[in-house]
Amino acid sequence: xxxxxxxxxxxxxxxxxxxxxxxxxxxxxxxxxxxxxxxxxxxxxxxxxxxxxxxxxxxxxxxxxxxxxxxxxxxxxxxxxxxxxxxxxxxxxxxxxxxxxxxxxxxxxxxxxxxxxxxxxxxxxxxxxxxxxxxxxxxxxxxxxxxxxxxxxxxxxxxxxxxxxxxxxxxxxxxxxxxxxxxxxxxxxxxxxxxxxxxxxxxxxxxxxxx
Amino acid sequence: xxxxxxxxxxxxxxxxxxxxxxxxxxxxxxxxxxxxxxxxxxxxxxxxxxxxxxxxxxxxxxxxxxxxxxxxxxxxxxxxxxxxxxxxxxxxxxxxxxxxxxxxxxxxxxxxxxxxxxxxxxxxxxxxxxxxxxxxxxxxxxxxxxxxxxxxxxxxxxxxxxxxxxxxxxxxxxxxxxxxxxxxxxxxxxxxxxxxxxxxxxxxxxxxxxx
DNA sequence: CAGCATCCGCTTTGATACTG
DNA sequence: CAGTATCAAAGCGGATGCTG
Numbered sequence: 001x002x003x004x005x006x007x008x009x010x011x012x013x014x015x016x017x018x019x020x021x022x023x024x025x026x027x028x029x030x031x032x033x034x035x036x037x038x039x040x041x042x043x044x045x046x047x048x049x050x051x052x053x054x055x056x057x058x059x060x061x062x063x064x065x066x067x068x069x070x071x072x073x074x075x076x077x078x079x080x081x082x083x084x085x086x087x088x089x090x091x092x093x094x095x096x097x098x099x100x101x102x103x104x105x106x107x108x109x110x111x112x113x114x115x116x117x118x119x120x121x122x123x124x125x126x127x128x129x130x131x132x133x134x135x136x137x138x139x140x141x142x143x144x145x146x147x148x149x150x151x152x153x154x155x156x157x158x159x160x161x162x163x164x165x166x167x168x169x170x171x172x173x174x175x176x177x178x179x180x181x182x183x184x185x186x187x188x189x190x191x192x193x194x195x196x197x198x199x200x201x202x203x204x205x206x207x208x209x210x211x
Numbered sequence: 212x213x214x215x216x217x218x219x220x221x222x223x224x225x226x227x228x229x230x231x232x233x234x235x236x237x238x239x240x241x242x243x244x245x246x247x248x249x250x251x252x253x254x255x256x257x258x259x260x261x262x263x264x265x266x267x268x269x270x271x272x273x274x275x276x277x278x279x280x281x282x283x284x285x286x287x288x289x290x291x292x293x294x295x296x297x298x299x300x301x302x303x304x305x306x307x308x309x310x311x312x313x314x315x316x317x318x319x320x321x322x323x324x325x326x327x328x329x330x331x332x333x334x335x336x337x338x339x340x341x342x343x344x345x346x347x348x349x350x351x352x353x354x355x356x357x358x359x360x361x362x363x364x365x366x367x368x369x370x371x372x373x374x375x376x377x378x379x380x381x382x383x384x385x386x387x388x389x390x391x392x393x394x395x396x397x398x399x400x401x402x403x404x405x406x407x408x409x410x411x412x413x414x415x416x417x418x419x420x421x422x
Numbered sequence: 423c424a425g426c427a428t429c430c431g432c433t434t435t436g437a438t439a440c441t442g
Numbered sequence: 443c444a445g446t447a448t449c450a451a452a453g454c455g456g457a458t459g460c461t462g
Contacts (some may be wrong), residue, residue: 005257010234011310019229024217077425099224106218
């Protein structure tokens with residue numbers, strides 16, 4: 001990227017991470033940990049492969065990403081965030097939080113990955129009854145199930161099938177399921193948009209932040 | 212900007228504010244409040260005027276900026292952040308904070324504005340002795356003096372000459388003065404780089420965060 | 423197959439000139 | 443003051459091909 005040529009902390013930051021795709025590459029590494037080139041391509045649908053290679057080179061030079069020549073069994077290159085790259089998490093989180101209301105628009109063409117959604121859920125929910133027995137909610141959306149669990153007064157999300165039967169399982173399109181979980185839509189509204197559930201929908205009240 | 216086409220909160224956010232110059236325009240409005248077109252151009256050296264006009268239109272459509280047709284005495288257009296635009300502050304602050312170490316590189320060509328610097332200082336300093344009488348430090352850098360004051364256990368920066376004589380006045384190039392204030396350089400090092408002071412340099416210790 | 427590099431058409435940006 | 447108009451240059455998207 002061409003430098004903004006401003007002696008300003010924000011401008012200098014954008015000189016490094018302000019290019020198209022750059023923050024999304026960092027998102028992939030922040031959410032998924034070590035990634036192969038192919039994993040990154042899968043998590044960044046639409047990126048041109050030459051751009052991905054170029055950005056990874058730039059991020060390496062900027063000490064945000066490093067390349068690990070892998071252990072014998074797999075024998076592939078892994079990309080990871082450096083400590084300096086990890087320090088971008090707060091900024092990523094604030095931008096992610098700001099973007100949540102924009103999830104109201106789901107273009108039918110939009111690609112969906114469950115790990116993108118789980119990170120937003122993580123930021124927007126909390127456990128309002130930390131002393132009660134933990135609850136589990138499973139969302140059947142995206143490319144793999146999302147499991148929401150209460151742990152130590154916080155909410156933790158993970159991917160893949162729930163280890164134990166969940167207290168509530170939601171199925172349907174991403175937007176209305178998210179709307180219900182985040183408290184933007186009520187149960188009746190979500191059902192009208194095709195959301196189905198199994199279990200106890202009341203557990204959701206425990207997770208939602210007041211606004 | 213062409214949409215990333217991802218149903219992801221961060222990607223949706225970047226669809227709106229990820230274009231070149233966009234976050235810097237929002238920075239200007241966040242730091243300076245209402246701005247005229249000309250003020251924006253002055254705070255964004257290097258932007259092409261057609262781009263500024265286009266971005267402002269896009270930001271208006273995205274409900275981040277609005278245009279106020281001004282009161283009779285001035286009779287000019289003012290641009291302001293909407294409430295939705297104000298909600299970008301936390302994200303701006305985190306990116307600004309992340310960029311501070313990059314201020315280590317000051318290209319002689321870089322434009323400098325004092326309000327860019329004061330916002331970074333604001334984020335990086337605190338008052339470690341809130342019960343003692345307040346102190347004032349004045350920095351003669353950028354295009355106008357920066358005044359740092361301790362108020363209620365916080366640090367407040369403002370622009371323009373200090374209302375009362377400061378406990379410490381620093382003069383010199385931006386980078387070494389900032390380095391000294393933020394505790395990256397010590398006094399001897401800063402002096403070696405041309406920084407001069409008047410007053411009591413010890414007040415700086417009170418403002419710096421431990422690392 | 424993973425990890426790129428090259429080529430080409432299109433879109434975005436930059437620089438400058440001009441206008442109500 | 444607050445833009446619009448124009449055009450060249452840079453960046454990006456998509457397709458394809460190369461290499462271990």
